[in-house]
Amino acid sequence: MTDRGTPTLTGNRGLRIEEPLIFEQGHPGKTGVDLPEPPDMPDRLGGLARTGPIGLPGLSEPEVVRHYTRLSQKNYAIDAGFYPLGSCTMKHNPRLNERMARLPGFADLHPFQPESTVQGALAVMHRLSDWLLGLTGMQAVALSPAAGAHGELCGMQAIRAALDARGAGERRIVLVPDSAHGTNPATAALCGFKVRGVPGDARGRVDLDAFREALDDGVAGVMLTNPNTCGLFENDIMDLATAVHEAGAYFYLDGANFNAIVGRVKIADLGVDAMHINLHKTFSTPHGGGGPGAGPTVLSAALAPFAPLPHVVADGAGYRLIEHVEGEMQPFGRMKGFHGQFGVFVRALSYVMSMGADGLRQASGDAVLNANYLLARLGETLTPSFAGPCMHEALFDDRFLKGSGVSTLDFAKAMIDEGFHPMTMYFPLVVHGAMLMEPTETESRDSLDAFCDAVLALADRARSGDAAFFTEAPRHTPRRRLDETRAARQPVLRWEPPEPAKAAE
Amino acid sequence: MRYLPLTDDDRRAMLARIGAASMDDLFRDVPAEALTGVRFDDLPDHATEMAVERDLAALAARNSPAGAGPCFLGAGAYRHHVPATVDHLIQRGEFLTAYTPYQPEVSQGTLQTLYEFQTQVALITGMEVANASMYDAATGVAEAAAMASRVTRRKRVLVAGGVHPHYADTTASFLRYTDIDVEVLDPDPMGIADLIGRLNEGLACLVVQNPDFFGRLSDLSALAQACHAEGVLLVVAVAEPVSLGLVTPPGAMGADIVVAEGHALGSPLNFGGPGVGLFASRKKFVRHMPGRLAGETVDEDGRRGWVLTLSTREQHIRREKATSNICTNSGLVALAWTIHMTLLGEAGFTRLARLNHMKAVELVGLLETVPGLTVVTPTFFNEVLVRLPGQDAAGIVDALAERGILAGVPLSRFWPTYPELADGLLVCATETTERDDMEALARALTEVLA
């Protein structure tokens, strides 16, 4: 048997079929949608009608179905296999959520229907809000942020608004640990803050003394991830929070890793002022190849008055959607169009209803158990960066590969050949050649064992001196390693008609 | 619990393998005061699929769907018919349950569709390049304003009075704490006539919308020229992308950045979200663009493939110097958009646009027969502003909702403190609007206004 098998005549390989771009198929006159003939009346475009063709291809419905079906088959997905991307929480996406979001009573609602006709939708938003507050112990929630980074922006803008309101607008420093997600410093910069780094200690936690040292009266707030990006609980968190508040600053918690503690710990008890919740992580809504997510942001009493519009409130008669300032509220503004990621809210609510308080507690427990199981089984061969127990993800570095000629990236590409999606690599930045594995609670023990067996076998192979096995991987994928230098040096970001066709126009 | 595969036996065996005494032992780094005695009494316990379905279906039944009767609502969210094929394809697990395509060897499906998406967006907007999507048009306009400031190194942004108020508010809010000043002009249904006089060399960009929030279509060419004479970028928002099948695209009128709301194609209304921001610009600005970009390259065997590229603009590398903090975009909604566009193709897209326009022409013709109603918008695509002199438009809308007709969106919903707009109503038609619906609206308005 050869490595990649004998080449075929077509380039297709059994179930894996080469698929050209839509622009290389079809015929301009063809369409996959039948529409009635428009009535022939004088137009009212004021002379602004398009002249000349757009350049879109024309395909019939069966051709379109086949095109996207073939493309889908070139993707790895949770439905197909284990996806241990650290800090991404790739858990099972229940299909009940999808069915619920497609009920016409939810899907076919216009955002500007009269309030009386959307009471059920407002009830969904209100109930989800109530339960997110119940799970976190916080005072208020802004549902509208569209994603985690957008939720960070919400929380940090609320902090800026609160500082301005109390006349402390000159505070412009935000403390961000070196291990933070890249979105944290990017968000702080968007809010006009300057970032001051905080080093970690040998235990993989924030260095409490260095942290206290960095707090002065120029500090507006801190952005901390907990469990942190090394997969560890910041066990000094209460002291950190106290120090932040004594310094007159606010405490932003990056909620990316909420899945480790949901249903067990109320983040209000940790002294948090704001945290975003990734509904597409902890609450099982699909990642969809990169969104849409939702990042509702919970706020403490100190920040609640500054929550952005809109708000949903219940009064005796029903639910109201507040789109303009009323009463005492001092919203810092509006974060997006309409009322937030409603379709994602329905899915998340369906998940919380399915799991309940007891199920969420079991889920965070199983997520932590699964990660510790990886740490235990792999830790004897791979090199864990810090001592356990870990929380929902286990961090390894590349010391076990030293001298093998195999990098973290090569190792990951070999995992792809073995049928597993790689872990998060080279993040966090605080360890060398990081490998961050997050199994989530929706993996069975058999699935974890199969993964561990494969990774341990790969580690043996790497240390046996067979570097080529790794540096040439992946071999069994629709494409092998792609030339990213070429892509960036001469960016080709859209299809263009081939030159002769251009000349013929 | 159906989503959790571990059994109690598994848990015991795994704890033993780990060397932990109990589940609680794994949480020993959590301070005891945050872990013990915490109660979640506000939440129910777990429920069966049947029970959840029953409960949520009851909530859904408390809404009346837009399609339950005649619907003339637009104002940035347009009700189009989405072919069954779209929803079928986006529910394929390989699309639905994949992450951002960080490992290109096993993400070619997502990457190739993003490349096709970027090409379609560039073609219909008449621009050179497009990114892999933003959250929605409102955040897209905000990002476009920030991008214009990076390109021009100027710190002032002017938002015209014809821009969707949500886009304007989102932009002002997004840039509120940066060193960029945003001026939003008062709502103005009278078009772009007075904007040229407001341009000056301190401005990074002017943001306009076409058709504008009040439905008016304008030729932006002269405005674009005037902008460029002052070194100002012209940002054009498009709330109804179907218009681009019939109307001269912003790129052909001289736009520098185009942002459009894509969710009207491919997705149901979903009460307004999630959306998808289409974001296109001139090629020379591409390194200032926010968001993800798919680019073509080759693999080790020389075969064509796609990767995410120019990622040094982004937060995970550039951190506080990134072009934006955006990370996740709106991948699945972009996929739905691109599948719907592919199904339509050139012939279907242009016909759909023409059908929308002609439905609106037909509707306007009927509305002009209603006594006490004036159609304000002279040139339009599929939406117009009507005035009901002496009437509170919101009250009329409520009265028609009682009759099962969603008559339109009153301007007072956006500008409750502008009494001069209280009689204004946005009315829209799409391919889903039937002649019977239009007649029912005209009849009901005639009766209510009488």
Add this chain to the structure above:
Amino acid sequence: MTTLYYTEDHEWLAVNGETATVGITDYAQKQLGDIVFVEVPEEGKTLAKGDEAAVIESVKAASEVYAPASGTVTEGNEALADAPGTVNDDPMGDGWFFKMTLEDTGELDDLMDQEAYDAFVAGLE
């Protein structure tokens, strides 16, 4: 007579009287890997020592080139826009970033000479 100076950020200056040519060292280009984009300062831009003068990007990293001394830019290397790989191929030659007139040649005293820089790099490896 041209003298070479180096900074701890792995930039080099070739100084000839009051004028200097600035680039990044071979060590720096190796650390960055394949360079895909370079943005150089425009002619006439005044720089204080330590200001951001240029941007350099590889596929997975971006970094700033800081002005190693104060002065005025007289020329940016426009050829790098279309051929950023030149920085990898010839960092000390055709891969230069910009030329400047120096405001205060006394600032050069803080920089390293060839021998000191070689020792500095050896210490990093």
